[in-house]
Amino acid sequence: MLTSDILTRAVETLRRGGVIALPTETVYGLAANCEDELAVRRVFAIKGRPATHPLIVHVARASELPSWARHVPEEAWRLAEAFWPGPLTLVLPRTARATDAVTGGQDTVALRVPNHPVALAVLDALGGGVAAPSANRFGRVSPTTAEHVRADLGDEVDLILDGGPCTVGVESTIVDLSGKEPAVLRPGGLAVEELERVLGRKVPVRTSATVRVSGSLASHYAPRAGVVLSEPADVVSRVTSLRARGHNVGVLGPPSLTLPPGVPRYDVPEDPAGAARALYTRLREADEQGHDVLVACLPRAEGLGIAVRDRLSRAAAPRPAGG
Numbered sequence: 001m002l003t004s005d006i007l008t009r010a011v012e013t014l015r016r017g018g019v020i021a022l023p024t025e026t027v028y029g030l031a032a033n034c035e036d037e038l039a040v041r042r043v044f045a046i047k048g049r050p051a052t053h054p055l056i057v058h059v060a061r062a063s064e065l066p067s068w069a070r071h072v073p074e075e076a077w078r079l080a081e082a083f084w085p086g087p088l089t090l091v092l093p094r095t096a097r098a099t100d101a102v103t104g105g106q107d108t109v110a111l112r113v114p115n116h117p118v119a120l121a122v123l124d125a126l127g128g129g130v131a132a133p134s135a136n137r138f139g140r141v142s143p144t145t146a147e148h149v150r151a152d153l154g155d156e157v158d159l160i161l162d163g164g165p166c167t168v169g170v171e172s173t174i175v176d177l178s179g180k181e182p183a184v185l186r187p188g189g190l191a192v193e194e195l196e197r198v199l200g201r202k203v204p205v206r207t208s209a210t211v212r213v214s215g216s217l218a219s220h221y222a223p224r225a226g227v228v229l230s231e232p233a234d235v236v237s238r239v240t241s242l243r244a245r246g247h248n249v250g251v252l253g254p255p256s257l258t259l260p261p262g263v264p265r266y267d268v269p270e271d272p273a274g275a276a277r278a279l280y281t282r283l284r285e286a287d288e289q290g291h292d293v294l295v296a297c298l299p300r301a302e303g304l305g306i307a308v309r310d311r312l313s314r315a316a317a318p319r320p321a322g323g
Contacts, residue, residue: 023163029132
């Protein structure tokens with residue numbers, strides 16, 4: 001519950017250059033006043049995030065778009081009206097208000113209005129925007145509860161606001177509207193089909209686009225265990241092969257999946273929205289059991305299943321040295 005005292009403390013912390021953990025409907029964010037460059041740099045330092053990796057500016061309402069973006073096309077207004085507050089981020093040409101520290105030196109800025117009463121109350125009281133990447137170490141599993149933030153970052157955060165479990169569970173869908181045609185740069189908590197319904201046209205997914213955005217690196221969202229991807233029909237054979245080679249194996253998959261005796265399953269619902277909500281929590285639970293390999297059953301490539309497949313693919317990608 002966000003009392004007036006806690007709200008005041010959160011806003012004062014942001015105004016003096018502090019960093020707070022903020023709940024949204026997607027994941028918990030590590031928030032700093034995005035017009036305070038030193039505070040933004042501290043976010044990068046806490047996460048261990050490359051300074052060239054841009055951040056998303058969270059604002060309280062769509063009417064603030066023109067102060068951050070020098071051109072807001074008609075399609076951006078249509079998407080904002082349909083989906084904000086919600087798990088949608090729009091990439092637009094930036095104004096001077098969006099600094100290099102936030103944009104990674106690009107000429108674009110990523111903007112969204114989160115759909116969480118705590119986040120919206122803080123943003124409204126602050127009267128400005130916050131830069132808020134996920135509140136975890138860079139490249140690791142995103143947090144969907146306040147307890148996850150405490151476990152990852154501890155005392156490095158000045159204040160953690162507990163808004164309960166996140167209702168969407170994966171990061172926002174990022175749509176680039178800075179060019180001639182819209183494109184999805186990161187699948188997320190808003191299905192591509194919904195975007196296409198509102199815009200009345202196909203919207204391609206271009207995860208290798210030249211515009212840099214949050215969560216676009218090949219290796220990301222990764223647990224400590226190695227991740228092996230599998231279609232449902234191949235899970236048992238993958239598990240059997242890995243166990244025969246001496247691996248401590250866990251399985252991320254639906255409750256209907258039958259596994260060999262002694263193999264733990266971390267249940268992820270078959271429906272795409274349920275899979276998105278459960279994904280990061282189950283990855284963390286599997287890590288707590290010390291598996292060195294996690295076989296992940298891929299959901300259907302539709303709706304939010306596209307975002308879940310994207311996160312699992314990045315979790316399974318080769319990791320940077322020391323990662």
